[in-house]
Each structure stands twice: as structure tokens, then as C-alpha cells.
Amino acid sequence: MISMKEVWKKYPNGVMAVNGIDIEIEKGEFVYVVGPSGAGKSTFIKLMYREEKPTRGDILIGGKNLAKIKERQIPLIRRNMGVIFQDFKLLPSLSVYENVAFAMEVIEESKANIRRRVMNVLEIVGLKNKARFYPHEISGGEQQRVSIARAIVNNPSVLIADEPTGNLDPDTSWEIMNILEDINNRGTTIVMATHNKEIVNTIRKRVIAIEGGRIVRDEAKGDYGYEK
Amino acid sequence: MKSRTLVRHVKEGGKNLIRNGWMTFASISAVTVMLLVVGAFLLLIMNVNHFATSLEEDVEVRVFIDLIATEENQDELYSQIESIEGVDSIQFVPKDEGLDSLIASLGEQGDIFETLRDENPLNDVFVVQAENPAETEILANEIVDLPYVDTVEYGRDIFEQLFAATDFVRNVGLALILGLMFTAMFLIANTIKLTIIARKREIQIMKLVGATNGFIRWPFFVEGLLLGVLGAIIPIVILSYSYRSFYGSMGEQTGLDFFTFLTPNPILMQMTGLLLAIGAFVGVWGSMMSVRKFLKI
Ligand SMILES: Nc1ncnc2c1ncn2[C@@H]1O[C@H](COP(=O)(O)OP(=O)(O)OP(=O)(O)O)[C@@H](O)[C@H]1O
Ligand SMILES: [Mg+2]
Numbered sequence: 347m348i349s350m351k352e353v354w355k356k357y358p359n360g361v362m363a364v365n366g367i368d369i370e371i372e373k374g375e376f377v378y379v380v381g382p383s384g385a386g387k388s389t390f391i392k393l394m395y396r397e398e399k400p401t402r403g404d405i406l407i408g409g410k411n412l413a414k415i416k417e418r419q420i421p422l423i424r425r426n427m428g429v430i431f432q433d434f435k436l437l438p439s440l441s442v443y444e445n446v447a448f449a450m451e452v453i454e455e456s457k458a459n460i461r462r463r464v465m466n467v468l469e470i471v472g473l474k475n476k477a478r479f480y481p482h483e484i485s486g487g488e489q490q491r492v493s494i495a496r497a498i499v500n501n502p503s504v505l506i507a508d509e510p511t512g513n514l515d516p517d518t519s520w521e522i523m524n525i526l527e528d529i530n531n532r533g534t535t536i537v538m539a540t541h542n543k544e545i546v547n548t549i550r551k552r553v554i555a556i557e558g559g560r561i562v563r564d565e566a567k568g569d570y571g572y573e574k
Numbered sequence: 575m576k577s578r579t580l581v582r583h584v585k586e587g588g589k590n591l592i593r594n595g596w597m598t599f600a601s602i603s604a605v606t607v608m609l610l611v612v613g614a615f616l617l618l619i620m621n622v623n624h625f626a627t628s629l630e631e632d633v634e635v636r637v638f639i640d641l642i643a644t645e646e647n648q649d650e651l652y653s654q655i656e657s658i659e660g661v662d663s664i665q666f667v668p669k670d671e672g673l674d675s676l677i678a679s680l681g682e683q684g685d686i687f688e689t690l691r692d693e694n695p696l697n698d699v700f701v702v703q704a705e706n707p708a709e710t711e712i713l714a715n716e717i718v719d720l721p722y723v724d725t726v727e728y729g730r731d732i733f734e735q736l737f738a739a740t741d742f743v744r745n746v747g748l749a750l751i752l753g754l755m756f757t758a759m760f761l762i763a764n765t766i767k768l769t770i771i772a773r774k775r776e777i778q779i780m781k782l783v784g785a786t787n788g789f790i791r792w793p794f795f796v797e798g799l800l801l802g803v804l805g806a807i808i809p810i811v812i813l814s815y816s817y818r819s820f821y822g823s824m825g826e827q828t829g830l831d832f833f834t835f836l837t838p839n840p841i842l843m844q845m846t847g848l849l850l851a852i853g854a855f856v857g858v859w860g861s862m863m864s865v866r867k868f869l870k871i
Contacts (some may be wrong), residue, residue: 421785436779439826452785452786496783519757
């Protein structure tokens with residue numbers, strides 16, 4: 347599903363953020379990416395949806411090599427994956443419904459399809475009754491649920507999340523995790539960078555630890571492994 | 575692109591226009607001022623062109639044929655002139671016809687010349703037109719050396735000065751129009767850029783959910799187009815109205831009988847089309863320039 351081979355990333359300012367990562371992630375897996383601040387987790391995640399281009403190495407997702415594709419093909423790659431952010435990245439001028447629908451408008455779906463599918467995913471994340479609300483009118487946890495709905499609305503095969511619970515209180519974080527587990531159980535591959543020790547140690551999944559841009563640990567049903 | 579997507583883009587573009595209130599107003603004003611000047615110059619240039627063309631049609635070399643020339647000599651001269659490079663047409667005016675038009679041009683007084691009909695003192699004439707009116711003089715100098723040519727006549731200095739003057743007006747006008755277009759383009763690009771900085775995050779999010787650059791650009795294209803077209807309306811109305819009343823008060827008279835002003839139709843239609851096209855071009859170009867660098871995510 348996802349495979350990285352000898353991937354390096356050097357930022358234009360000279361920082362070596364990823365230093366030779368090799369990894370295979372199978373379809374349907376749930377993977378935590380952990381590690382100290384500045385270890386390169388976000389960079390690793392950004393390489394997967396091609397916000398950053400690798401300096402060296404190959405990144406194969408669904409048969410396409412992200413290191414080699416043309417600029418024009420990037421949108422097409424992204425349509426096959428959902429991305430969730432710590433700061434939600436919702437469009438403030440659009441309602442909950444419109445924010446989710448937007449990801450389908452982009453791929454020119456019909457109005458009828460959009461309506462059916464958007465209401466469907468809003469139900470999955472438990473926000474059907476807030477479809478007309480605007481982002482500033484709902485809580486942080488609800489905003490994150492909207493962004494999850496947007497990420498899965500096009501049935502992506504991979505869901506990538508960078509600290510999706512980073513801005514949320516513990517209760518809300520568990521709600522979000524339940525939703526993500528649910529989505530994973532439906533067959534979607536999930537890669538999630540996190541600092542949340544409790545979650546990693548409770549909902550046991552594969553754990554990849556990154557330090558200094560290298561994978562230092564890779565365990566099935568691993569634990570968080572850091573103090574905080 | 576599917577039609578519902580196009581509808582979406584047009585709606586978005588219109589919405590952005592309204593949402594950006596003052597910026598929209600500033601951009602439209604820039605286009606309006608630019609097109610007012612451009613339009614005024616267009617009308618001037620079109621009239622000058624018309625002037626120059628009617629002038630050019632009048633430019634001809636009259637070749638007076640030697641009285642002793644026989645018909646064969648004349649034929650020979652004809653083919654010699656014909657073979658000169660740059661000759662557009664040659665028309666033969668026999669001396670009888672020349673007398674006719676002389677008599678006609680003198681009116682009643684001309685009647686006394688009727689008596690000359692039998693011993694017509696006038697020459698047969700070839701009227702030669704140059705392909706390029708500006709080269710009339712060169713042509714005349716070549717013809718005057720041919721055998722059986724008595725004299726040649728053509729409008730000399732006055733024409734040259736007029737050609738120089740019309741060329742000058744044309745070139746200055748064009749330079750001014752181009753300069754103004756670029757100024758307006760940069761003004762629009764800058765105002766739209768200000769509004770885009772506010773929308774930078776929005777564009778970034780669009781790209782992250784898989785929007786193509788084209789998808790993001792379209793509403794900006796519509797926005798630029800609308801800015802340009804809206805900016806063209808006031809200049810079109812003002813200039814059309816002014817030209818009509820100017821023409822109405824002047825009539826075709828310019829004081830120079832060989833020059834008339836162009837009638838409001840069709841040049842006001844042409845001007846309207848051109849101003850709309852220039853406005854649209856400037857608006858779209860400015861808008862596209864400003865969105866370009868925000869697409870690299
Ligand atoms: N756009 C960038 N340009 C230059 N350097 C960057 C950029 N993004 C990250 N870095 C650097 O790359 C290294 C890894 O950063 P990254 O954001 O991947 O870490 P992280 O593991 O996500 O950290 P955190 O847990 O704090 O989010 C850091 O040294 C950081 O300063
Ligand atoms: Mg990070």
C-alpha cells in the first residue's frame with residue numbers, strides 16, 4: 347500500500363529532517379508515528395501526501411511513485427487519500443456541510459451524489475444535526491470531526507493524520523479515536539502522528555518511533571515508549 | 575470541465591467580487607480611468623487613420639505626355655511606367671476629358687474654353703498611383719526621366735508633412751495605450767494579490783483536498799473578467815455620448831474639405847468592442863498573474 351525506500355528529505359535551509367527511511371505499510375493497517383518534538387514526524391507525514399518532495403528515494407503509494415510524479419498529477423494523488431490536521435484546516439466561510447461537500451465538488455461529483463454521501467459521512471462522525479453550522483459555531487472536537495468527514499468523503503484508501511488530537515481535551519480525543527478506529531475497521535489504512543501516550547498505550551496498534559529523521563523502533567502492538 | 579462546475583466557478587468569482595468590496599472598487603476604478611484615456615486615443619487614432627487613408631487615396635502622380643508623342647510612343651511610355659516597381663495603377667486621361675473636367679470645374683466661366691475644343695492645348699495625361707503613397711516622390715522622379723514625358727505633378731511637401739504628423743500621432747497613441755494597459759494590469763494584479771493573501775489559507779486547503787490548479791484559477795479568471803468588463807462600462811458610455819454630441823455639433827466639417835470626421839457608426843461599435851476586449855484582457859491577466867505564486871503547494 348505505502349512503501350518508502352531510502353527516503354531522505356533536506357529542507358532548503360539545510361535541515362536534514364528525514365535521513366534514510368525504509369518502511370512498508372500494508373493495506374488496512376493502523377500505524378502510530380511517535381517520537382520527540384523535531385524528530386521529523388510531520389515531515390514524514392507530509393512526504394506521504396506530497397506537500398514535501400523527497401530529496402532522495404522512492405515513495406510508492408497505490409502504485410504511483412511520489413518522487414517521480416509530475417506537478418500536475420499531485421491533485422489526483424491527493425484525491426485518493428484523506429488528510430487530517432492538528433488545526434483542522436476548515437474553510438471558515440463555509441458551513442459544515444459545504445466544507446465536506448467541497449472535497450467532492452473538486453472532483454466534479456453530481457449534486458445528488460454529494461448530498462447523499464456528505465450526509466452519510468456526517469452521520470458517521472455524529473454531526474448530521476450540525477450540517478448548517480459554521481466552523482466558529484462548533485467546538486474544537488466537532489471541528490475535527492468535520493475535517494475527518496471531509497477526509498473520508500471520497501472513500502480514500504489511506505487516511506493520514508498529523509496530531510489529530512493535539513488540540514483537543516482527553517474526552518474529545520477519545521471520541522476522535524473511536525471514529526478513526528471505526529474508519530480503520532471499514533478497511534481504510536491509517537497513519538497517524540501523535541504525542542498522546544495514553545491513546546497509544548491503550549488502543550494498541552503498530553508503533554513507528556522516529557528520532558533524528560530515522561526509524562528507531564517499529565513494533566506491532568507497541569507502546570508509546572516516551573515519558574511524555 | 576462539467577457545466578455545473580463552470581456554474582460554480584462563475585458563482586464563486588462573482589461572490590469574491592462582492593466579498594472584496596473596496597478592493598473590487600479600486601480595481602474597477604483603475605480600469606475605468608485607463609480605458610477612458612485609451613478610448614479617447616482610440617477615437618483620435620481612428621480618425622487620424624481615416625484622414626491618412628483619404629489623403630493617401632488622393633496621392634497620385636499626373637504624368638503630362640509630350641504633345642509630339644504618337645500613339646505608339648504613348649503605348650511605349652505606358653508599358654515603361656507599368657514596369658516600374660511600386661506602381662499600383664495607371665489611368666489614361668485623354669486631353670478631351672481633361673478639358674471636360676476643366677470646364678466643369680470652372681462652372682459658367684468655363685464655357686469660354688469650349689472654343690478651344692478643336693485646338694486643345696492640354697496634354698494627354700497618365701494618372702499613376704503608387705502602391706505605397708509615401709513613395710510617390712521616388713516614383714515621380716523615375717517617371718520624369720522617361721522619354722515623351724513633358725512634366726510630372728504631384729502634391730509634394732504638404733503630403734510628406736502630413737504623413738509624418740499622422741504617423742507621429744499613431745505611434746504616440748499606441749505607446750500610450752500600451753503603457754496604460756500595463757499600468758492598469760499591475761494595479762489590478764496588486765489589488766487582487768492583497769485579497770488573495772487573505773485567501774491564501776483557503777487556496778492551500780483547496781489544494782490539500784485535491785483541487786487542481788485550474789479548479790482554483792477559474793473563479794479568479796471570472797473575477798478578473800468581471801473587473802475588466804465592469805471597468806469598461808463607464809468609459810464606453812461617456813465616450814460614446816461625447817463623440818456623438820461632438821459629431822452632432824461639428825457635422826462632418828473639419829475646415830479642411832478633403833477631411834471628414836468618422837460617423838459615430840460604426841466606430842463607436844468598434845470602440846465598444848475594443849474597450850471591452852482590452853478591459854477583459856487586462857482584468858484576466860492581472861488576476862492570473864497574482865494567483866500564480868499561491869498555487870505552489
Ligand atoms: N518547512 C521547513 N523548512 C525548514 N525546516 C523545517 C521545515 N519543517 C520542519 N523543519 C525542520 O525539520 C525538522 C523536523 O521537523 P518536523 O516538523 O518534521 O518534526 P516533528 O517530529 O513533527 O515535530 P513535532 O512533534 O514538534 O511536531 C525540525 O528540525 C524542523 O525544524
Ligand atoms: Mg509535527
